[in-house]
Amino acid sequence: MSRWEPNARERLQQAALDLFVERGYESTAVAEIAERAGLAKSTFFRHFRDKREVLFGGGELLGELFTTGVAQAPGDATPLAMVGAALEAVQAAFPAERRDWVRQRTAVVQANDELRERELLKAASLVEVLVRALRERGVAEPVARLAAALGYQAFPAALARWTEPGERREFAELARQELARLHAAVAKLG
Amino acid sequence: MSRWEPNARERLQQAALDLFVERGYESTAVAEIAERAGLAKSTFFRHFRDKREVLFGGGELLGELFTTGVAQAPGDATPLAMVGAALEAVQAAFPAERRDWVRQRTAVVQANDELRERELLKAASLVEVLVRALRERGVAEPVARLAAALGYQAFPAALARWTEPGERREFAELARQELARLHAAVAKLG
Numbered sequence: 001m002s003r004w005e006p007n008a009r010e011r012l013q014q015a016a017l018d019l020f021v022e023r024g025y026e027s028t029a030v031a032e033i034a035e036r037a038g039l040a041k042s043t044f045f046r047h048f049r050d051k052r053e054v055l056f057g058g059g060e061l062l063g064e065l066f067t068t069g070v071a072q073a074p075g076d077a078t079p080l081a082m083v084g085a086a087l088e089a090v091q092a093a094f095p096a097e098r099r100d101w102v103r104q105r106t107a108v109v110q111a112n113d114e115l116r117e118r119e120l121l122k123a124a125s126l127v128e129v130l131v132r133a134l135r136e137r138g139v140a141e142p143v144a145r146l147a148a149a150l151g152y153q154a155f156p157a158a159l160a161r162w163t164e165p166g167e168r169r170e171f172a173e174l175a176r177q178e179l180a181r182l183h184a185a186v187a188k189l190g
Numbered sequence: 191m192s193r194w195e196p197n198a199r200e201r202l203q204q205a206a207l208d209l210f211v212e213r214g215y216e217s218t219a220v221a222e223i224a225e226r227a228g229l230a231k232s233t234f235f236r237h238f239r240d241k242r243e244v245l246f247g248g249g250e251l252l253g254e255l256f257t258t259g260v261a262q263a264p265g266d267a268t269p270l271a272m273v274g275a276a277l278e279a280v281q282a283a284f285p286a287e288r289r290d291w292v293r294q295r296t297a298v299v300q301a302n303d304e305l306r307e308r309e310l311l312k313a314a315s316l317v318e319v320l321v322r323a324l325r326e327r328g329v330a331e332p333v334a335r336l337a338a339a340l341g342y343q344a345f346p347a348a349l350a351r352w353t354e355p356g357e358r359r360e361f362a363e364l365a366r367q368e369l370a371r372l373h374a375a376v377a378k379l380g
Contacts, residue, residue, distance in 0.1 A: 078380020120314050121307055142343065143375045149339045150379070153332065185333045186376055189340070190268015 009047045011037040016054040017101060020108045025051075025115060055105055055115065058093060059122045063129040065089045066151075070133035079139045080183060083151035086130060087158070087175035094162065094171040103163035127152045150186075154178035199237045201227040206244040207291060210298045215241075215305060245295055245305065248283060249312045253319040255279045256341075260323035269329045270373060273341035276320060277348070277365035284352065284361040293353035317342045340376075344368035 005011075015037035019028040030051050034041045048054050069089025073082040094102065109115040130148035139147065158175035161167060167174075195201075205227035209218040220241050224231045238244050259279025263272040284292065299305040320338035329337065348365035351357060357364075 080379045117307075117311055120311060124310050142347075142372055143378045145343060146340070146372060146375050147379055149343065150336070153335060153339065157332075182332055182336060183379070185336050186379065188269065188333045189337055189373070189376065190270045 005039060005043055008037070008039055008043055012039065012044055012047055013054055013101065016051070017104045017108065021104055025108055025112050052115075052118065055109060056118060056122060059126065061093055062090055063126055065092055066126065066130050067133045070130070070137060073137070077137075079134060079143050079147040080150065080179065082134060082137055082139070083130065083147050083154075084176060084179050086133070086151060087154060087179060088172045090155070090175070091170060091172040094159070096168075096170075099163055099167075102159065106160070106163065123152060123156075150179065150182050154182055195229060195233055198227070198229055198233055202229065202234055202237055203244055203291065206241070207294045207298065211294055215298055215302050242305075242308065245299060246308060246312060249316065251283055252280055253316055255282055256316065256320050257323045260320070260327060263327070267327075269324060269333050269337040270340065270369065272324060272327060272329070273320065273337050273344075274366060274369050276323070276341060277344060277369060278362045280345070280365075281360060281362040284349070286360075289353055289357075292349065296350070296353065313342060313346075340369065340372050344372055 012033060016028070016033045019033055019036055028051070030044055031041050033051070033054070034044045037044075048057055066086040066089065069086035070082045072089070073085035077085065109119050127148050130151055131144050134144035134147055135141075154175055155178075158171060158178045161174045161178070162169075162171045202223060206218070206223045209223055209226055218241070220234050221231050223241070223244070224234045227234075238247055256276040256279065259276035260272045262279070263275035267275065299309050317338050320341055321334050324334035324337055325331075344365055345368075348361060348368045351364045351368070352359075352361045
């Protein structure tokens with residue numbers, strides 16, 4: 001946004017998480033986040049609409065990555081392989097240096113009912129994004145919905161493993177494992 | 191609740207839905223619902239905690255029916271058969287005379303963002319109820335979660351069909367069909 005404030009977005013995100021962990025989400029004001037990051041409050045609002053956006057602003061990026069991943073899967077990909085491609089694509093949002101931040105974010109969201117509700121709603125809308133992307137590729141209902149549901153069970157499971165202390169594997173590798181695990185479970189439904 | 195007000199709960203539910211459809215959910219006050227039902231406002235609050243409860247008060251019953259259905263499935267039932275038993279049990283909440291009410295309720299919920307969000311949250315918590323019931327029956331993760339997700343795709347689909355104008359089949363029959371349709375779709379995941 002501004003060349004005068006290098007990494008402003010990341011600094012604000014880190015300051016926000018640190019404060020949320022220290023004082024709780026509710027008790028932290030935007031002004032305090034900006035101050036902790038050594039930036040102006042107006043800079044905060046150039047990067048985030050509001051305090052919640054620090055935690056949920058990545059949802060749009062995830063949706064775009066899911067969509068791109070499905071669209072770029074090979075022509076003969078099965079519905080589940082398309083979902084696998086979506087999860088591979090989403091790795092771009094989870095470089096190794098984000099592990100600590102994502103772990104902290106999860107803890108903050110889980111500790112607050114309102115944030116957990118918001119997370120559920122975000123998940124529901126990302127499932128719809130996946131369903132639409134699969135429909136675009138010619139996958140019919142209810143297979144598209146089912147494949148998307150599997151993808152969205154693999155996603156948080158892989159993310160939880162990726163942020164475990166000491167874990168060094170890439171997100172995409174863990175996502176592949178989780179999806180394979182779900183695929184194997186499908187055979188046990190009866 | 192009171193022997194002096196026969197069917198008070200049903201009368202209040204019907205009056206509420208009529209008003210929500212006529213004026214919108216937001217523009218309807220509890221006092222107006224009671225008045226339309228020919229009952230006192232205090233009677234409303236003996237049956238419902240607040241206005242929203244008229245639409246969402248059935249969630250607890252659904253959860254209990256799901257749990258009972260899974261618990262009472264035969265000893266050799268597959269995970270999917272247990273989910274089928276849960277959907278059969280839930281039929282008790284949908285007698286034929288509730289068709290119109292359920293159809294109206296769906297329309298009101300879909301027309302209001304806040305209510306749609308509440309419905310999503312309720313759905314998420316009912317999925318958790320199903321997962322717990324399946325775990326109690328010895329179904330391991332992630333099979334339990336997968337089976338519950340299938341059940342909660344079949345449930346709204348069956349309910350939508352059950353409330354279609356002219357539909358006369360029982361909810362359980364439609365739920366069985368939807369679950370079978372999903373089961374067939376599983377084979378196409380790849």
